[in-house]
Amino acid sequence: MTKERYPNQAETPAFTKTGKPIYLRPLRPSDEPLMEEFFKSLSPRSIFFRFFAYWKSVPPEVIAYFAKIDCDLNVAMVAVEKHKPGERLLGLCGILRKPGSTRAEFAVVVRDEWQGIGVGAELAAASLPAAQDLGIKELFGIISPENHTMIAMAGKLGFTVRKNRESDYYEMEMHFNSEQYNQSFGGAS
Numbered sequence: 001m002t003k004e005r006y007p008n009q010a011e012t013p014a015f016t017k018t019g020k021p022i023y024l025r026p027l028r029p030s031d032e033p034l035m036e037e038f039f040k041s042l043s044p045r046s047i048f049f050r051f052f053a054y055w056k057s058v059p060p061e062v063i064a065y066f067a068k069i070d071c072d073l074n075v076a077m078v079a080v081e082k083h084k085p086g087e088r089l090l091g092l093c094g095i096l097r098k099p100g101s102t103r104a105e106f107a108v109v110v111r112d113e114w115q116g117i118g119v120g121a122e123l124a125a126a127s128l129p130a131a132q133d134l135g136i137k138e139l140f141g142i143i144s145p146e147n148h149t150m151i152a153m154a155g156k157l158g159f160t161v162r163k164n165r166e167s168d169y170y171e172m173e174m175h176f177n178s179e180q181y182n183q184s185f186g187g188a189s
Helices: 029-041 044-051 060-067 119-133 148-157 179-185
Strands: 012-015 021-026 075-083 086-096 103-110 138-143 160-163 170-175
Touching: 012 119, 021 119, 029 060, 029 075, 029 086, 044 103, 075 119, 086 119, 103 119, 119 148, 138 148, 148 160, 148 170
Parallel strands: 103 138
Antiparallel strands: 012 021, 021 075, 075 086, 086 103, 138 170, 160 170
């Protein structure tokens, strides 16, 4: 079973642009049922924006992969909404790399009805320092040209965003030791 990297880390309260309270915390292996419900709630459009696949629903093996993320190697942060009797997953930010690499893929997915109100930005902002703490030096990702919210968010977070010359997709990249990251996010060189 995957280790709980942050067993004592408290949830971090945050707010959406509309003032709704949310909580940010690392993903736990015990969150698998929440993740199943979260991924089942996503529209085909949201699934495509995250996975670039035309699935009606996220395959069980993808859900199982996220439930078993090695938090000593990768970052997986979630945004949750408190409700009785527990929590509901609103979004997931994954920063995933291969063992031995300092370069990692960055991706965010947010529950459809919570998109566009800052959940993804809050998740990303909480995930970037955790990635640095793990020794990750560079982030990259691919963005669909229709995903205007992600394109704008990546730029605000300090990613360099450029259109791929051979496709319609956008590529985003960030180097933690870059001046752009330090100015945009306040990181230390």
